[in-house]
Amino acid sequence: MINKDFWRKINSNQADYDKFRRIIIGQSAQAQHLAKQAIFALHRDNMVEAEEKLAESQQLIQKMEIDFKQNQKLRNEPTWSSAVEEFAEAKLFLAYQKGEEVGEIVGVDIHADEYVGGLSDFTGELHRQAVLLSSKDEFEKVKKIAEEISDIIHLLLEYNLGGYLRTKFDQAKKNLNKIEYILYDINMKKK
Structure with a gap:
């Protein structure tokens, strides 16, 4: 009565999702932390450190975009979204501190x-x-x-x-x- 092959496939897909989700949680936390560090560097007028931290944060987010492109469900993971939001905040603050127009942020899917x-x-x-x-x-x-x-x-x-x-x-x-x-x-x- 129960299609065991179908349920094995469902179980395998869920196991993959859980594994990738844990990776995303770790990478997102790191990207978010780097964005926060960039903001604090800007408050200390340390533009060089802020730009370095933001570049690292952006690289992590871009890596997740590439690694998990095939599964858009993962893109809606709250930790990923929080990291991108923090990144956006830091990029806007950096633009403001540099006297640039605060607007579109390129390089990351926001x-x-x-x-x-x-x-x-x-x-x-x-x-x-x-x-x-x-x-x-x-x-x-x-x-x-x-x-x-x-x-x-x-x-x-x-x-x-x-x-x-x-x-x-x-x-x-x-x-x-x-x-x-x-x-x-x-x-x-x-x-």
Whole structure:
């Protein structure tokens, strides 16, 4: 009654998927960690280290894209998506720190939700940068960052974000509120 050959094939396919999934979890964690290190290097104004870490992160992500191209189910693995989102955030922050336009990221397949998540998280890095700049009395730069975050919020308002991305968007709005408070505090202290 039961087709044993069919079920052996199903079992074999699932075993392969599980094996590859474990590899992806490890490689994704490494790629994500490198992207985080790049972000922290940027906060320390270490552009060389940031670019090196991002290049390593990109190589790992590209390797996964090649190695697992035949199984798109693996591409939807949450750890892979998290690594790509962190990579996007780091690339956006790097572009910003270099004075470049913040926009398309080439070289890695980034899904729209990963990009939006990375863009939302990027506002957190801008907020952190604003705090560092305000401690150095560089208030004009803080104002510019507030404008940049406001522009990002305005852009994201065009989308009907739900679930996870809605949470990310709400965090981005909180980052704007925090910078607005910093600016308010600066203005009050000047009076």
